[in-house]
Every structure is written in structure tokens, then in C-alpha cells.
Amino acid sequence: MAETTPTGEAEFRAGFLALCGRPNVGKSTLLNALLRTELALATRFPQTTRERMLGIWSESNFQAVLIDTPGIHRARSAFNKYMVREAERGARDADVVMLLAEVPRLPDIEAAEQWEPGESALAALKTLADVGKPIILVLTKVDRLSERTHLLPIIARWQGLHEFSAVVPVCALRGQGLRKLREVVHASLPPGEPLFDRDNLSDRGMRWHAGERVRAALFRNLSQELPYSCAVTIESYREQRKPPKDTIRATVHVERESQKKVVIGKGGQTIRAISMQARQEIAELTQRPCDLFLTVRLTRNWTKDPDLMKRLGYHQAIGGEA
Numbered sequence: 001m002a003e004t005t006p007t008g009e010a011e012f013r014a015g016f017l018a019l020c021g022r023p024n025v026g027k028s029t030l031l032n033a034l035l036r037t038e039l040a041l042a043t044r045f046p047q048t049t050r051e052r053m054l055g056i057w058s059e060s061n062f063q064a065v066l067i068d069t070p071g072i073h074r075a076r077s078a079f080n081k082y083m084v085r086e087a088e089r090g091a092r093d094a095d096v097v098m099l100l101a102e103v104p105r106l107p108d109i110e111a112a113e114q115w116e117p118g119e120s121a122l123a124a125l126k127t128l129a130d131v132g133k134p135i136i137l138v139l140t141k142v143d144r145l146s147e148r149t150h151l152l153p154i155i156a157r158w159q160g161l162h163e164f165s166a167v168v169p170v171c172a173l174r175g176q177g178l179r180k181l182r183e184v185v186h187a188s189l190p191p192g193e194p195l196f197d198r199d200n201l202s203d204r205g206m207r208w209h210a211g212e213r214v215r216a217a218l219f220r221n222l223s224q225e226l227p228y229s230c231a232v233t234i235e236s237y238r239e240q241r242k243p244p245k246d247t248i249r250a251t252v253h254v255e256r257e258s259q260k261k262v263v264i265g266k267g268g269q270t271i272r273a274i275s276m277q278a279r280q281e282i283a284e285l286t287q288r289p290c291d292l293f294l295t296v297r298l299t300r301n302w303t304k305d306p307d308l309m310k311r312l313g314y315h316q317a318i319g320g321e322a
């Protein structure tokens with residue numbers, strides 16, 4: 001255990017902190033804001049995060065290992081069930097859970113006083129409360145509020161539903177509320193030594209992050225539904241020392257033949273744009289130039305077939321086992 005001052009103030013604390021909530025509430029954006037990097041994939045589309053990822057948040061007096069989880073939602077397909085299990089597993093593995101919930105867009109204070117959380121936000125709370133860990137409620141996207149006073153009835157409504165260890169309103173995009181969140185997180189972690197080297201930012205290697213950058217480019221270049229039918233596997237990742245350069249070969253898997261054409265685009269236009277954007281982002285992350293070669297392949301109905309999902313790297317919680 002870390003040495004403490006007589007007041008106990010300098011005691012180092014460390015632990016796992018899961019970021020949970022409905023899809024699209026801003027979990028990955030908050031993780032990036034806390035880590036001050038664009039590590040996690042965050043898009044305007046729900047169900048962007050597919051698997052748990054650890055982001056290692058090191059401060060002078062604590063280390064919180066942040067678990068970015070997929071959104072908790074009512075899942076139908078085998079793959080969506082996999083994502084929700086990943087989220088629950090994240091909460092179970094944590095010392096403390098953050099429930100993220102968006103503030104509603106409200107016209108006036110009367111509407112704020114009438115406001116109730118939606119069914120799916122309540123379902124996310126129930127799922128997490130059942131796990132039994134202390135829960136910090138983080139109210140996200142407060143920049144959407146026309147008046148800050150609208151927050152009070154919203155907070156009161158939530159507090160009537162569960163005994164949260166703290167409630168913190170934030171705007172991750174503008175960095176508001178993060179100092180308060182830092183204090184709350186420090187107070188909620190158990191005393192202990194750092195769990196990871198301070199220089200590490202993530203438990204996932206560059207192979208995994210490179211795949212995520214390709215997925216980011218898919219979201220940017222394809223129409224709404226198609227990125228959900230895509231998976232990315234990295235076939236090879238070669239690091240050349242002199243001159244420093246990475247060469248990556250990756251496959252974009254689609255579910256149906258017709259989707260292959262769309263991803264490739266007229267004369268290969270779309271896949272070229274995807275490759276160029278992903279390559280730039282990977283280079284920003286590694287601080288080295290990179291060559292990226294993408295192939296598009298049909299892996300028929302992979303989101304429905306647990307064996308194929310496993311082959312594409314989604315193998316953590318299939319079959320109900322954590």
C-alpha cells in the first residue's frame with residue numbers, strides 16, 4: 001500500500017472504473033477527454049464500441065483503469081448480445097461503475113420538472129444496480145441545456161431512483177465538469193499501487209487500435225447501416241525500423257455480396273478514401289508513417305454466427321460465459 005501523510009491525503013489510489021450506459025451517451029468521448037487523447041473510437045452513431053477496452057488514466061495521486069464498454073441495449077442478434085455481455089462483464093470487473101446518461105433537450109424549467117428518464121436509461125441503471133458496485137452517475141452533454149437550472153430537477157429525479165455515490169454533470173467535448181469528476185474518482189477508488197505502467201495508455205496493442213481506425217473510416221464513408229455489417233481483421237502488421245514505417249494488411253468483412261460493391265465503390269473510390277483516412281489516423285496514433293492495404297471480403301452473415309464472430313476476433317463472452 002502507498003505511504004500516507006498523517007492526514008492521509010497523499011495516499012495513492014488505484015482501481016478499475018467501468019464507463020457504462022446506453023449506446024451513444026458519450027462513454028468513449030469521456031474516456032478520450034480524461035486520457036487527453038483520441039484513443040477510443042467515438043462516432044455520432046450508436047453502438048460504435050463493440051468490445052471492452054481499457055484506457056489507463058494516470059494522475060499524480062491515482063490511477064483509474066477505465067473500461068470503455070459497448071452501450072447497454074435490448075439486443076436481438078447474436079452479435080448485439082455479445083456486445084451487451086461485454087458491457088456487463090466490464091461492470092462486474094470494476095471497483096466502481098460510472099453510469100453515463102445524456103441530459104435531455106428541454107424547452108423550459110416546467111419541462112425539466114416533468115422529465116422522467118426513458119425506459120432504456122432505466123434498464124441500463126437496473127442492469128448496473130444488479131451488479132452491485134458503487135455507481136457514480138455522470139450526466140453527459142450538459143452543453144445541450146438551454147439553462148443550467150434545468151439540471152436540478154433532472155438530478156433530483158435520478159437520485160430518487162438509486163443511491164448514487166456521486167452525481168457529476170459534464171460536457172466531455174468542452175472539458176467541463178472533469179475536474180470535479182477527477183476528485184470524485186479519486187475518492188471512490190481503493191488505496192493501492194498503480195496497476196499499469198504510467199506510460200501505457202491502453203491494454204490493447206496497435207494491431208487492435210489500427211482495426212478501430214479502419215472502423216472509424218467505415219463509419220465516416222458509408223451510409224448509416226453498412227458499418228454495422230462490417231468487421232475488420234488485421235492480417236499482418238510489420239514494423240520497419242529504418243526508416244521507421246509500419247506496413248499493415250487488413251480485411252474488411254461484409255455480410256452480403258451486395259455490400260462488397262458498396263464498400264469498394266465506383267472504381268475503388270470508396271475503399272481508397274477509407275484506406276487513406278485510416279492510414280492518417282494510425283500514423284497520428286503511432287507517430288510513424290504507415291502503409292495500409294485493405295481487402296474487402298464476404299464473410300456471409302457473420303453477425304449471426306458465433307463461430308464466424310470468433311474467427312473475426314470477437315471471442316470473449318460468446319456462449320453466455322464471462
Ligand SMILES: Nc1nc2c(ncn2[C@@H]2O[C@H](COP(=O)(O)OP(=O)(O)OP(=O)(O)O)[C@@H](O)[C@H]2O)c(=O)[nH]1
Pocket residue numbers: 022023024025026027028029030041042043044045046047048049050069070071140141142143144170171172173174
Ligand atoms: N453535444 C455533445 N455531444 C457529445 C458530448 N460527448 C459526446 N458527444 C457526442 O455523442 C456522440 C456519441 O459519442 P460516443 O463517445 O461515441 O458515445 P458512446 O457512449 O461511446 O457510444 P457507443 O460506443 O456507441 O455506445 C458523438 O457524436 C459525440 O461527439 C458532449 O459533451 N456534448
Ligand SMILES: [Mg+2]
Pocket residue numbers: 027028029041042048049068069070
Ligand atoms: Mg463507445
